[in-house]
Amino acid sequence: xxxxxKFIHLTASASILSGVTPNLNLLAAEQDGEYQGDLFVMVQAxxxxxxxxxxxxxxxxxxxxxxxxxxxxxxxxxxxxxxxxPFADNKNFFEKYYKHMLVVNGIDSQTNxxxxxxxxxxxxxxxxxxxxxxxxxxxxxxxxxPMAYVTQGGYNETARLIRANRINNSRSLSNIxxxxxxNDTTTHLPDGDWQRxxxxxxxxxxxxxxxxxxxxRQGYNRQxxxxxxxxxxxxxxxxxxxxxxQQDRYESGQLGNFKKxxxxxxxxxxxxxxxxxxxxxxxxxxxxxxDEEHAVALTNLTQAIDYLWQQAEVFGLADRLxxxxxxxxxxxxxxxxxNGKDHWPISSALFMQKNATWxxxxxxxxxxxxxxxxxxxxxxxxxxxxxxxxxPKDILTSTRQFFNVASHDFAxxxxxxxxxxxxxxxxxxQTAQLSDPRNLIRRV
Numbered sequence: 001x002x003x004x005x006k007f008i009h010l011t012a013s014a015s016i017l018s019g020v021t022p023n024l025n026l027l028a029a030e031q032d033g034e035y036q037g038d039l040f041v042m043v044q045a046x047x048x049x050x051x052x053x054x055x056x057x058x059x060x061x062x063x064x065x066x067x068x069x070x071x072x073x074x075x076x077x078x079x080x081x082x083x084x085x086p087f088a089d090n091k092n093f094f095e096k097y098y099k100h101m102l103v104v105n106g107i108d109s110q111t112n113x114x115x116x117x118x119x120x121x122x123x124x125x126x127x128x129x130x131x132x133x134x135x136x137x138x139x140x141x142x143x144x145x146p147m148a149y150v151t152q153g154g155y156n157e158t159a160r161l162i163r164a165n166r167i168n169n170s171r172s173l174s175n176i177x178x179x180x181x182x183n184d185t186t187t188h189l190p191d192g193d194w195q196r197x198x199x200x201x202x203x204x205x206x207x208x209x210x211x212x213x214x215x216x217r218q219g220y221n222r223q224x225x226x227x228x229x230x231x232x233x234x235x236x237x238x239x240x241x242x243x244x245x246q247q248d249r250y251e252s253g254q255l256g257n258f259k260k261x262x263x264x265x266x267x268x269x270x271x272x273x274x275x276x277x278x279x280x281x282x283x284x285x286x287x288x289x290x291d292e293e294h295a296v297a298l299t300n301l302t303q304a305i306d307y308l309w310q311q312a313e314v315f316g317l318a319d320r321l322x323x324x325x326x327x328x329x330x331x332x333x334x335x336x337x338x339n340g341k342d343h344w345p346i347s348s349a350l351f352m353q354k355n356a357t358w359x360x361x362x363x364x365x366x367x368x369x370x371x372x373x374x375x376x377x378x379x380x381x382x383x384x385x386x387x388x389x390x391x392p393k394d395i396l397t398s399t400r401q402f403f404n405v406a407s408h409d410f411a412x413x414x415x416x417x418x419x420x421x422x423x424x425x426x427x428x429x430q431t432a433q434l435s436d437p438r439n440l441i442r443r444v
Contacts, residue, residue, distance in 0.1 A: 105431075148273075255307075262304070
């Protein structure tokens with residue numbers, strides 16, 4: 001017998017294949033306080049990705065250390081204006097999404113440390129204490145929601161602007177939402193007893209919340225707890241959404257974990273209790289056996305991002321989705337003695353939005369040795385004399401603008417001081433990539 005969930009998935013998928021965008025108002029947005037704005041996602045490729053085998057491809061330079069084994073026989077390929085390496089599952093990914101994508105190359109992370117790299121690239125500041133743009137967006141647009149900001153792990157600093165809800169198990173989440181439910185039809189306690197317990201908890205919370213002799217930390221934690229309890233009723237709808245988005249089975253490993261958390265996130269988006277999420281996928285720290293391991297990691301990444309967009313389309317959320325993708329840093333443009341690649345500060349970032357007016361563009365440039373080159377902040381063209389290097393603070397300033405939170409009062413205590421004001425979303429400008437890295441002046 002075909003389950004309701006399977007039927008919805010099949011009919012929605014059929015609509016997409018026929019060219020019709022499904023309108024699945026499955027859980028009609030009539031509940032008070034339900035979030036209906038933009039949906040913000042940051043995908044963290046943890047470990048330090050090799051963008052010379054991804055979105056900033058590099059060929060080998062004669063008489064210098066080999067940058068990429070694939071460049072022995074392969075050449076740089078393009079999808080629209082975006083160049084990519086003929087490696088892993090890159091072709092399918094870039095051919096499918098280049099119109100909806102902005103690539104920023106030549107970002108100097110200024111560190112080879114994982115912890116510092118994640119902090120810098122996901123907050124815009126090398127030191128701890130600044131929120132992720134996803135946490136900032138949740139605090140601006142949905143601070144009263146019980147699961148406004150969800151995270152799979154990785155870097156998820158909130159700067160106390162919002163609660164971070166770490167999720168990876170839908171069954172545990174369902175138990176939290178319905179603690180008195182034993183199974184689909186049976187409860188642990190009779191309804192009357194359960195209601196008396198709820199009333200007692202509400203009275204106790206009110207009493208504790210009214211105390212005035214609390215330390216700042218106690219007051220903050222009490223405020224978070226009280227907010228969670230006060231808004232817990234909004235989670236009821238999430239149970240229905242979880243039944244719609246969850247698959248019967250997920251593959252093991254990084255990709256399966258990403259898909260599982262993505263579907264929980266989409267359930268939060270569907271039910272209007274979630275505004276933003278940090279999703280992670282790892283295994284990019286390839287100090288040995290680089291090509292084989294990185295091919296798997298990059299394939300997982302592109303398939304994970306594709307899954308996010310496909311599922312968002314199925315549930316009618318794709319038009320609201322804004323996605324940023326980044327990593328700790330890059331990898332050295334040559335192999336070590338173990339056929340691996342070590343840490344390298346120069347990296348890239350992707351921005352994605354459906355039918356983006358600023359899509360199919362590349363900003364920033366690196367030389368044939370994957371060293372960041374300066375760009376003119378006004379024209380975005382390479383400018384060795386008076387240009388500037390792109391740093392994470394520039395990218396995170398742009399991310400805040402992308403998420404429409406840069407000028408909000410909540411962002412003011414966390415200035416990124418990106419004085420160069422590089423307008424990466426100007427659809428009239430882009431940075432010309434070096435035409436043939438093999439024939440350029442060799443790096444020192």
